[in-house]
Amino acid sequence: MKRFLCILLSASLLLCPVLTGCGDKKEDTSESAGAEALTPQDSDTMHLNMLFTLIGTPDVGVTELLGDGIDQKYRADGSLKMRTFDGTACGVDITFDVCYDELGDVSSVDVDFPSSVSEEQLSATVTELTGRKPSKDGKWQAETAIISLAKADGYMCMTLEPFSAEPDSDDPVQY
Secondary structure: OHHHHHHHHHHHHHHOOOOOOOOOOOOOOOOOOOOOOOOOOOOOOOOHHHHHHHOOOEHHHHHHHHOOOOEEEEOOOOOEEEEEEEEEEOOEEEEEEEEEOOOOEEEEEEEEEEOOOOHHHHHHHHHHHHOOOOOOOOOEEOOOEEEEEEEEOOEEEEEEEEOOOOOOOOOOOOO
């Protein structure tokens, strides 16, 4: 049932014509981040907030929403490791990799933006998208993901990794 709800939520966000925040606004983000955030365009095939919902989704949900992608990589045991997709988000062409854990669920999403998108623009975009400013370690916390940015040769990479508000059961409880 949880997987069905995740797939249903993903589908509804994919069809959503506007880019919305991914959580409750925890801080005032009205201050200028130094650069204007990227904005969704009519020509967009991908809404960035939809990628947040992919975290933890089984592969069948990803293929129903996005297809097989332009490339797939497999582990030695034959299980799917990663699918690569092309799209357009905020008016720019992007490539994103959906990475899977050993159970076949999405473990992370790496979104590659072209070098024409500055780190400041992408930072402002993520701040607007999440409704939060980055923490001291330079990462944003959304409802379902931790977002980080990194520079690479010729592009900017935005990485989404799982976030859970529930403490690990193996961790000792601190009082």
